[in-house]
Amino acid sequence: MKWKVLFFSLLGINSLVMALLLFYMFQSSPSPYISNVNVEGPTFTVQTSKQHLNALVNDYIQKHEKKGGLSYNVQLADRLYITSAIPIFGKPVDLTMAFNPKVDENGHVVLAHPTMTFGQLRLPVPYVLTYINKHASLPNWVKIDAKHERIYIVVSNIRIKEGLVLKAKTFDLNKNDITFTVTITK
Template identity: 50%
Template sequence: MMKWKKLFFGLLFINLSALTLVLFLLFQPAKTPSVNVEEAKGNAKEAQGAELIIHTTKQHLNTIINDYVKQKMKTGSLSYEIQLADQVYIKSQIPVFEKEMDLTVTFIPNVTEQGNIELSNPTISLGQLKLPVQYVLKYMQKNASLPDWVKVDPKNERVYVLLNEVNIKKGYNVRAERFDLEKDEIVFKVIATIK
């Protein structure tokens, strides 16, 4: 009988000691290195033109793009999704004779000198039927809920993703450096233009 009492009180003592130690550690101030705040902020003039290079993959960019599209899509507009594979695919469904038909637009992406992305050489199909490019791009321009920085140019059969107009935060610009879908090498540069 006495043996279990000793074990019980021994276990109780160990638990109370552990709890006391945990509470003691919780209420201790965090150990952080001392930092000179002005030094950490840095000189604003030195920060101007600072660059951050972002490497990503098609899979990650697909997730980001389509999440953005879902958040920004206006009700009643043409819904679509974008897929980066060997080319850029824009997929949608449009009503034809009271039936939803698959609309697929493919583009070849190129990085412009300004760091924007030009989508060129489009092919457009409704189901298996090839459609005239200019007509469908006009339809997209009119009915798709596109961000202000995406410009459709039906006349020249191009779509431009104007990254230099993307507003991520005041004083920061984005530009594409590389957009090679075959090698899955996608590189962007974020530039601080703080004045």
């Protein structure tokens, strides 16, 4: 009889711990505050292609990748794809996130309408974005809005050189039309 009480007590404690872990992991995060940057100065337009931007983004990722961290790849095709492989029981399982990029009125790139798969399993987007927002080491120019299932790339916060401010103008993957403005502030 005593073992039954101990068994059910242990089962209750384990259930409580699992419920608390799930609650903590999937607790929603507030929408990010994204400021609008208005800068004045000479402005130039820079146009690029998917191939050139793929090379630039993946070079940046390789240079800033942390040792022992999760490695991933960004690919611009018909959509923006972020792919990685996570080892499960010694075998890699593909993690794929796909987004439709667009430019908002402030010159930020908005990654919207996401789909996320882990192997063949489709994942719930808000929970994954909340988890990434809380546990991933993201640059300050990447803002995640899990509630609205969006990721904002605040292009004006990307520091390429002091005195230069970037803004996205167009980001049409179907037409291979990717345009940025560069403003010299000094």
